[in-house]
Structure formats: structure tokens, C-alpha cells
Amino acid sequence: MERQQLIFSNSVAAALDGAVAAINGVSSRFVLVDSNTERLVLPRLGASQAIAGARVITIPAGDEAKCLDTLAAVWNELQDGGATRSSLLINLGGGVVTDLGGFAAASFKRGIRFINVPTTLLAAVDAAVGGKTGINYRGMKNEIGAFAPACAVLLSTIFFDSLPATELRSGFAEMIKHAMLTGERDVDALLDFDLAAIDNERLLLLLRDSVAVKRRIVDEDPLEQGIRRALNLGHTAGHAFESLALERHRPVPHGYAVAWGLVVETVLSHLKLQFPSDALYRLASAIKELYGCAPVTCDDYPQLLHLMRHDKKSRHGEINCTLLRNYGDIAIDNAIDDDTLSAALDIYRDLSE
Amino acid sequence: MERQQLIFSNSVAAALDGAVAAINGVSSRFVLVDSNTERLVLPRLGASQAIAGARVITIPAGDEAKCLDTLAAVWNELQDGGATRSSLLINLGGGVVTDLGGFAAASFKRGIRFINVPTTLLAAVDAAVGGKTGINYRGMKNEIGAFAPACAVLLSTIFFDSLPATELRSGFAEMIKHAMLTGERDVDALLDFDLAAIDNERLLLLLRDSVAVKRRIVDEDPLEQGIRRALNLGHTAGHAFESLALERHRPVPHGYAVAWGLVVETVLSHLKLQFPSDALYRLASAIKELYGCAPVTCDDYPQLLHLMRHDKKSRHGEINCTLLRNYGDIAIDNAIDDDTLSAALDIYRDLSE
Structure with missing residues (x-):
């Protein structure tokens, strides 16, 4: 599998814009958040051009959201937002957002590019290496999914203060x-x-x-x-x-x-x-x-x-x-x-x- | 992407058994058919050991079946049949079966192995090269899917006589x-x-x-x-x-x-x-x-x-x-x-x- 580019930085907005600029031919941008990261994290990225021009897709917070219904809702928002094969999805959240968002990207039009910005320490350690994406299905963890590397994983510690x-x-x-x-x-x-x-x-x-x-x-x-x-x-x-x-x-x-x-x-x-x-x-x-x-x-x-x-x-x-x-x-x-x-x-x- | 092994043979049962035997560590086998190939093609493979020991999954015939509901039904059957990461799916049918079955395999437990046995000329030409899998979604053709190579594609012409x-x-x-x-x-x-x-x-x-x-x-x-x-x-x-x-x-x-x-x-x-x-x-x-x-x-x-x-x-x-x-x-x-x-x-x- 391709390697994911890892970016360690606490200047998140600038680092994210740099990572997006490094990707060729992006036609449109989407950012996936859950109701927590929409409220607590997104506002802290006001300086990011990449985020400013992106359509926001919000899913519920919590483990129960890591399911097929949420996945389909993300596909729908990508489709309704006119996503093409050249679109980019930025996953901004904990493990549910990076795992589900990664699989949504990996399966939409046979794969669009995505960037992970984990906002919890566990997601940071997990998402950084291995390229595992997926959802839970009928009681089984990560039953449906794919190995799909992100274009870049942006690792930062500044969001952890919002965590319990x-x-x-x-x-x-x-x-x-x-x-x-x-x-x-x-x-x-x-x-x-x-x-x-x-x-x-x-x-x-x-x-x-x-x-x-x-x-x-x-x-x-x-x-x-x-x-x-x-x-x-x-x-x-x-x-x-x-x-x-x-x-x-x-x-x-x-x-x-x-x-x-x-x-x-x-x-x-x-x-x-x-x-x-x-x-x-x-x-x-x-x-x-x-x-x-x-x-x-x-x-x-x-x-x-x-x-x-x-x-x-x-x-x-x-x-x-x-x-x-x-x-x-x-x-x-x-x-x-x-x-x-x-x-x-x-x-x-x-x-x- | 990995190359798919292509096998051209009109001794289908023997060729299929050979292809399955060449795959290491298969824990259990499943065969995906539609209602047409279940009736017209499956009985002609009675000599195949690989098919004899497989659990049959049947989907409706026709383009309308190339959808998320059918995909979920296939995942369910794999799960209910105790499929593991070492299971093998044999897709036996036209383009709907090979495209949908390929994606079901590519996404189940982050990817199990599969073999395509196209039973129409169009599916044979299409499925042989490229590794495209997928389903139609909300009116868009192949909107959800993945690039995923089959372990082997078995190409034969003997089933075409059942086609209009x-x-x-x-x-x-x-x-x-x-x-x-x-x-x-x-x-x-x-x-x-x-x-x-x-x-x-x-x-x-x-x-x-x-x-x-x-x-x-x-x-x-x-x-x-x-x-x-x-x-x-x-x-x-x-x-x-x-x-x-x-x-x-x-x-x-x-x-x-x-x-x-x-x-x-x-x-x-x-x-x-x-x-x-x-x-x-x-x-x-x-x-x-x-x-x-x-x-x-x-x-x-x-x-x-x-x-x-x-x-x-x-x-x-x-x-x-x-x-x-x-x-x-x-x-x-x-x-x-x-x-x-x-x-x-x-x-x-x-x-x-």
C-alpha cells in the first residue's frame, strides 16, 4: 500500500493549507465533522483557506454513528454537493470521523482523495499508520471497510484540550x-x-x-x-x-x-x-x-x-x-x-x- | 494495481477448481449468482469441487439489482455464513454479479479474495481487465465502488448460448x-x-x-x-x-x-x-x-x-x-x-x- 504523508504541526491551519495545495488538480473540497468537532474544532480553523472554501458535512458524534446509515448520508452529501473524482475530503474528528470518512472517500466514485486531521490522541496514533478505514456493521466492529491511504495525515496536539x-x-x-x-x-x-x-x-x-x-x-x-x-x-x-x-x-x-x-x-x-x-x-x-x-x-x-x-x-x-x-x-x-x-x-x- | 490472473478455458469446472486450489489458505467458499445464472449456469458446474463446497448467495437478475440494498444483502449472507478474512467469493454471472460481487468482496472485512467467472460476453470483456467494481447509487452508474483486482478471472464462452x-x-x-x-x-x-x-x-x-x-x-x-x-x-x-x-x-x-x-x-x-x-x-x-x-x-x-x-x-x-x-x-x-x-x-x- 502507498504510504501516507505524515505532517506533525501545531500550526494546523497553515499546515492543512499546505497539504491541500500540494495535491494536484483538486476540483472541490468537503470537510467531514461530527457535531462535537463542528462546534469545538472547526471554529479554530477559521484561518484555513482550504476549510473556508469547503462544503461542511456533519454527522452525529459517538460510536453509534459509525454505521451504514451515516456512511450513506455522507455519500449523499458528496453527491448533492457535486463531488467529482477530483474532489477532496478532509476528515476532521476522532476515530469515527477518520474511519468512516476514509471509507466514504475510498468508495465514492471508486475512490476520491482524502486528508485525515485526527482530533483525539487515540485517533492520531491509530489513523497515522496503516490506512485502515471502515464502519461497524450488524454488531461487528470494522466489518465493512477498505485499506485506503490518506493523501496526508495532519497530526497536531492542540485539539486535545477539548477532550475529556x-x-x-x-x-x-x-x-x-x-x-x-x-x-x-x-x-x-x-x-x-x-x-x-x-x-x-x-x-x-x-x-x-x-x-x-x-x-x-x-x-x-x-x-x-x-x-x-x-x-x-x-x-x-x-x-x-x-x-x-x-x-x-x-x-x-x-x-x-x-x-x-x-x-x-x-x-x-x-x-x-x-x-x-x-x-x-x-x-x-x-x-x-x-x-x-x-x-x-x-x-x-x-x-x-x-x-x-x-x-x-x-x-x-x-x-x-x-x-x-x-x-x-x-x-x-x-x-x-x-x-x-x-x-x-x-x-x-x-x-x- | 495488482494484475488479475486471466484463465481462458472452456473446461470451466476443472479450470475453476485449479484456480481455487492455487489460492493459499482459503477458509470457506461462497458463490454469488443471480436468479438466471442460478438456474442456467450453476447446474452446469456440478463437476466443480469448489462450487460443491460453497454456500450459494442469490441476488435478483437485472440492472435494478446493482444497488446498495443488494450489496447489503450479500454482506449479510457472508456474515451469516461465517465468512472470515480468509474466505473466497466466486462471482458467477453477468456484469451486475461481477461488479457488485467484486465490491462486496473488496469491502467485507476490508477485503476478502474473489474470483470472477463472467457468463456474458460483455462482462467477460469488461471484467477481464481493470479491476473496476461497484454499484449504482441514486441514479448514478458505478457511483459507489472500488478498484479491486480479482485473484483470477475465468473466461469461457460456453455459457453464452444461454444469452439472448x-x-x-x-x-x-x-x-x-x-x-x-x-x-x-x-x-x-x-x-x-x-x-x-x-x-x-x-x-x-x-x-x-x-x-x-x-x-x-x-x-x-x-x-x-x-x-x-x-x-x-x-x-x-x-x-x-x-x-x-x-x-x-x-x-x-x-x-x-x-x-x-x-x-x-x-x-x-x-x-x-x-x-x-x-x-x-x-x-x-x-x-x-x-x-x-x-x-x-x-x-x-x-x-x-x-x-x-x-x-x-x-x-x-x-x-x-x-x-x-x-x-x-x-x-x-x-x-x-x-x-x-x-x-x-x-x-x-x-x-x-
């Missing part, structure tokens, strides 16, 4: 994961960062490092056959926490579940691969401070194990994790037996008390 | 166009072919030559910036005939309109570029025999000219045609003034009387 703290922390968990795949210095840089009083320029640099890690791993293994599974770090246990919470009708944010999963899988790394205990303690303490503790007791272990065995990453009903010998020293495809996992969950709960 | 003669001739007009872009020998081979008593093996060879022409031109100009416009031969006048007939609620088959357009544009080639008159006479006579004459009088010229000026291939309101100095000697981008076009239409009508 929970949302920001969710994205931050993915960055911690990327740092853990790289080295101790990267992890320390993140854990030392003050999320309560954000330094935008510093966060932009951290975001750039984080995206670079993801890109390096995806480039190395585009077909997801080996090292790319490293990106699943924290997600085997994390998904189980997330699903359990959902079953109990007390959902937790995805990023929080991943953060808890990162600690559990680092405990496993310690038990199986001698991951150093001092680094584990420091991580567990930082995660506890930012994300609290997973709401589980030892009575939940059987159900958590069941969920992990049926995770799509597991094969032959065997629980399978990415582990670390140390930060940056990755071991994919570790089979984990039930006793070791139960022990790890015990230790995790001790560390998070 | 009109349908077969429609596809044949595209083959005549390809021959005209190649050379006199190729045109003669087609005009000498007896469509009333089809020799399947001979037609398969002619189809192979025809597809080779299209592939050569598309490969030379993948972005449709130059020589690929040669494939518009006959279509400027042809689309005008087709639109005029539609406006009058007396629609004509697309291929018939193209055939008439081929003669008009060859007359233009004679007037502007000295295309040889003997070859023109022979073509006009053969087309008249197969397709009759376009139902127009000189009173229709203003409307025909208007339609040609607003054809999507025209720029700045100027009528623009691909012409020939001789068979195989292509001149793209010829501006045509109204008087020359009226003269050409006069000559066309004289030749077709």
Missing part, C-alpha cells in the same frame, strides 16, 4: 505500549509527562516518536505475519478486561483496559522471560496512578481465561501473548498456561492495590 | 472496437465470425485477442491520461444515441449504440484523417447487418450534438473524439466542430440505409 481526561488517557495508553516496544528511555519520557498540564509541543514530539515506532513495525511486517503482532502487547489481557466489563454492563474505556493489560502482560514477561522487576514496579505504579485498577477479583479468573482463549489472536484455544524480555526486547507468540496466568493476575492485583 | 442474441451482439461490439484499435486483419476476423452458429473454441481465441488489446492499452496508461482514451472509440457518438433513445423512452442496448457510434466515428476519421473509404464501407455494411441503423433523423442532430458536448469525455463544451488514421493507427483528442459532425451523421445515415 478519560479520552486523552485512552490514547496515551497506546503511546505507552509503543514506548515499551522501544526502550526504557522512551517509557520514562512518557511516564514523566504531566497529562494534567499538557505541554503541546512536548506532546507533539512524543506523538511523533510513538507513530514512528508503529510505522517501523508495520513496514517491517505489512501482512501481519510476525513482528507486527508485537502491537498486540497488552491487548490479550486488555480485551478480556474490556469484554468482561461489557458483559456486566459496566463498560470501561478501551485504553484503560489496554493499560491494565500492559501491566498483566509485563508480569507475565517477568514470570516467563525475567523481565526486570524494578521496571515492572515502576510501570505498575504509574499505570495505577493514571488508570486505577481493573475491577476484577479472583472469582473472575475463569471467565477472563475463557475470554483470552477465545480472543481472535489465540489459536487452537491456547492463550497467546506478546511478551518482553526487557523494554524493546520483544518476544512474540508465547503460549501461556492457565496457572501462570492466574499467578500473573494475582500479582497484578497485589501491585495495583 | 441482443446480449451477445452487445458484447461483440466491444470486441469490434478492440479489433479496430489493432489492425485490419483483426477486424476482418471478427466480421467473418458467424454469431448465429457459434464455434465456442474459435470465439474463445477471439476473446483472448480482444482482452489482450484492452490489457495492453490499460497497462500503457493506467491513470487514463492518454492512450487509454482510445478505448472511448465509438462511445462519444454511441453515448449520444443511447441517451437520446432513453429520453424518448425507447432504450437501445449499450452495445448497439456503440456499434452505431463506431461507424459515425469512422466516418469522422475518414473526413478528418483520411481513414480509407473501402474499409469504412465494409464496416458500415457489417454493422448494419448485425445491429441495424440508429433510429435518428436530421431533426435529431441538435439534440445529439448537445448530448455529445456534455459527454463526460468532452472538455470546455467542445466535442472530443478518438479517431483512426487507419485500423490500429490511433489519434486521441480530436476536437470536432458541429458542421463536420452533422456531415458525418448524414454520411452515416446514407451508409446505413
Whole structure:
């Protein structure tokens, strides 16, 4: 797949206009927002020529909007607005806007060009690499979609102040994961960062490092056959926490579940691969401070194990994790037996008390 | 874009099984048919293992089925049938089945693999090269879709005997166009072919030559910036005939309109570029025999000219045609003034009387 051009800048209007000017033969421009980004983000881009001349398409905010009805509504607005094969769509919003908008563009007239401007930290880390677009369909996440690269992804941190703290922390968990795949210095840089009083320029640099890690791993293994599974770090246990919470009708944010999963899988790394205990303690303490503790007791272990065995990453009903010998020293495809996992969950709960 | 593997064979069951066996790691198979091909074609593939083990998805026959509702119905059947990212979809039918089925596969779980088995001559010539998939949407042809190559396209002539003669001739007009872009020998081979008593093996060879022409031109100009416009031969006048007939609620088959357009544009080639008159006479006579004459009088010229000026291939309101100095000697981008076009239409009508 073609590479997406990544632009890291907090001078968003100027950077966006530059990105649009660099695209040849654009006949007309459209900008996709949700009701939140229309109210909170669009007004802050008043200086952008690209936005000023664009027709605005607004979809409802929230995950439920990532559906076929909304997709068709976007197609309709493109059609009614006279979009041609040379039109450009600018997706300005969180993951729903960039995922759905990307697929709307990828499928309209067999593909028009689009630019992503993610406005949440999670969407920034997600949308920057990989070119995945799509919608949810009949209860399945991203069931309908395409791999389609944006012409450019404009990454900025200035919109994150409009987000609830929970949302920001969710994205931050993915960055911690990327740092853990790289080295101790990267992890320390993140854990030392003050999320309560954000330094935008510093966060932009951290975001750039984080995206670079993801890109390096995806480039190395585009077909997801080996090292790319490293990106699943924290997600085997994390998904189980997330699903359990959902079953109990007390959902937790995805990023929080991943953060808890990162600690559990680092405990496993310690038990199986001698991951150093001092680094584990420091991580567990930082995660506890930012994300609290997973709401589980030892009575939940059987159900958590069941969920992990049926995770799509597991094969032959065997629980399978990415582990670390140390930060940056990755071991994919570790089979984990039930006793070791139960022990790890015990230790995790001790560390998070 | 990736190239599609083309398989020319009239031993369809064996060729299909070979094509499926060549694809790695297929978890489950689905076959898409319409109500006609379910009845007329599917029973003739009883010897195919690939078909025997596949879940059949049936859509209504006809152009109206090439819509979002049908697309969603196919997604539903894939989902209900437990299709995974490793599933394979076999599209068995005319252009609606291959276009819609191709897009259903391209968009399900961000893309599953598919094989096209076109059962009409027009779909065979169309689907073999280019990888265009899509559906019609709110009155616009192929408004929603993607460029997505099939793993393989299996081209056979044995199903054409189930087609009405009109349908077969429609596809044949595209083959005549390809021959005209190649050379006199190729045109003669087609005009000498007896469509009333089809020799399947001979037609398969002619189809192979025809597809080779299209592939050569598309490969030379993948972005449709130059020589690929040669494939518009006959279509400027042809689309005008087709639109005029539609406006009058007396629609004509697309291929018939193209055939008439081929003669008009060859007359233009004679007037502007000295295309040889003997070859023109022979073509006009053969087309008249197969397709009759376009139902127009000189009173229709203003409307025909208007339609040609607003054809999507025209720029700045100027009528623009691909012409020939001789068979195989292509001149793209010829501006045509109204008087020359009226003269050409006069000559066309004289030749077709």
C-alpha cells in the first residue's frame, strides 16, 4: 500500500493549507465533522483557506454513528454537493470521523482523495499508520471497510484540550505500549509527562516518536505475519478486561483496559522471560496512578481465561501473548498456561492495590 | 494495481477448481449468482469441487439489482455464513454479479479474495481487465465502488448460448472496437465470425485477442491520461444515441449504440484523417447487418450534438473524439466542430440505409 504523508504541526491551519495545495488538480473540497468537532474544532480553523472554501458535512458524534446509515448520508452529501473524482475530503474528528470518512472517500466514485486531521490522541496514533478505514456493521466492529491511504495525515496536539481526561488517557495508553516496544528511555519520557498540564509541543514530539515506532513495525511486517503482532502487547489481557466489563454492563474505556493489560502482560514477561522487576514496579505504579485498577477479583479468573482463549489472536484455544524480555526486547507468540496466568493476575492485583 | 490472473478455458469446472486450489489458505467458499445464472449456469458446474463446497448467495437478475440494498444483502449472507478474512467469493454471472460481487468482496472485512467467472460476453470483456467494481447509487452508474483486482478471472464462452442474441451482439461490439484499435486483419476476423452458429473454441481465441488489446492499452496508461482514451472509440457518438433513445423512452442496448457510434466515428476519421473509404464501407455494411441503423433523423442532430458536448469525455463544451488514421493507427483528442459532425451523421445515415 502507498504510504501516507505524515505532517506533525501545531500550526494546523497553515499546515492543512499546505497539504491541500500540494495535491494536484483538486476540483472541490468537503470537510467531514461530527457535531462535537463542528462546534469545538472547526471554529479554530477559521484561518484555513482550504476549510473556508469547503462544503461542511456533519454527522452525529459517538460510536453509534459509525454505521451504514451515516456512511450513506455522507455519500449523499458528496453527491448533492457535486463531488467529482477530483474532489477532496478532509476528515476532521476522532476515530469515527477518520474511519468512516476514509471509507466514504475510498468508495465514492471508486475512490476520491482524502486528508485525515485526527482530533483525539487515540485517533492520531491509530489513523497515522496503516490506512485502515471502515464502519461497524450488524454488531461487528470494522466489518465493512477498505485499506485506503490518506493523501496526508495532519497530526497536531492542540485539539486535545477539548477532550475529556478519560479520552486523552485512552490514547496515551497506546503511546505507552509503543514506548515499551522501544526502550526504557522512551517509557520514562512518557511516564514523566504531566497529562494534567499538557505541554503541546512536548506532546507533539512524543506523538511523533510513538507513530514512528508503529510505522517501523508495520513496514517491517505489512501482512501481519510476525513482528507486527508485537502491537498486540497488552491487548490479550486488555480485551478480556474490556469484554468482561461489557458483559456486566459496566463498560470501561478501551485504553484503560489496554493499560491494565500492559501491566498483566509485563508480569507475565517477568514470570516467563525475567523481565526486570524494578521496571515492572515502576510501570505498575504509574499505570495505577493514571488508570486505577481493573475491577476484577479472583472469582473472575475463569471467565477472563475463557475470554483470552477465545480472543481472535489465540489459536487452537491456547492463550497467546506478546511478551518482553526487557523494554524493546520483544518476544512474540508465547503460549501461556492457565496457572501462570492466574499467578500473573494475582500479582497484578497485589501491585495495583 | 495488482494484475488479475486471466484463465481462458472452456473446461470451466476443472479450470475453476485449479484456480481455487492455487489460492493459499482459503477458509470457506461462497458463490454469488443471480436468479438466471442460478438456474442456467450453476447446474452446469456440478463437476466443480469448489462450487460443491460453497454456500450459494442469490441476488435478483437485472440492472435494478446493482444497488446498495443488494450489496447489503450479500454482506449479510457472508456474515451469516461465517465468512472470515480468509474466505473466497466466486462471482458467477453477468456484469451486475461481477461488479457488485467484486465490491462486496473488496469491502467485507476490508477485503476478502474473489474470483470472477463472467457468463456474458460483455462482462467477460469488461471484467477481464481493470479491476473496476461497484454499484449504482441514486441514479448514478458505478457511483459507489472500488478498484479491486480479482485473484483470477475465468473466461469461457460456453455459457453464452444461454444469452439472448441482443446480449451477445452487445458484447461483440466491444470486441469490434478492440479489433479496430489493432489492425485490419483483426477486424476482418471478427466480421467473418458467424454469431448465429457459434464455434465456442474459435470465439474463445477471439476473446483472448480482444482482452489482450484492452490489457495492453490499460497497462500503457493506467491513470487514463492518454492512450487509454482510445478505448472511448465509438462511445462519444454511441453515448449520444443511447441517451437520446432513453429520453424518448425507447432504450437501445449499450452495445448497439456503440456499434452505431463506431461507424459515425469512422466516418469522422475518414473526413478528418483520411481513414480509407473501402474499409469504412465494409464496416458500415457489417454493422448494419448485425445491429441495424440508429433510429435518428436530421431533426435529431441538435439534440445529439448537445448530448455529445456534455459527454463526460468532452472538455470546455467542445466535442472530443478518438479517431483512426487507419485500423490500429490511433489519434486521441480530436476536437470536432458541429458542421463536420452533422456531415458525418448524414454520411452515416446514407451508409446505413
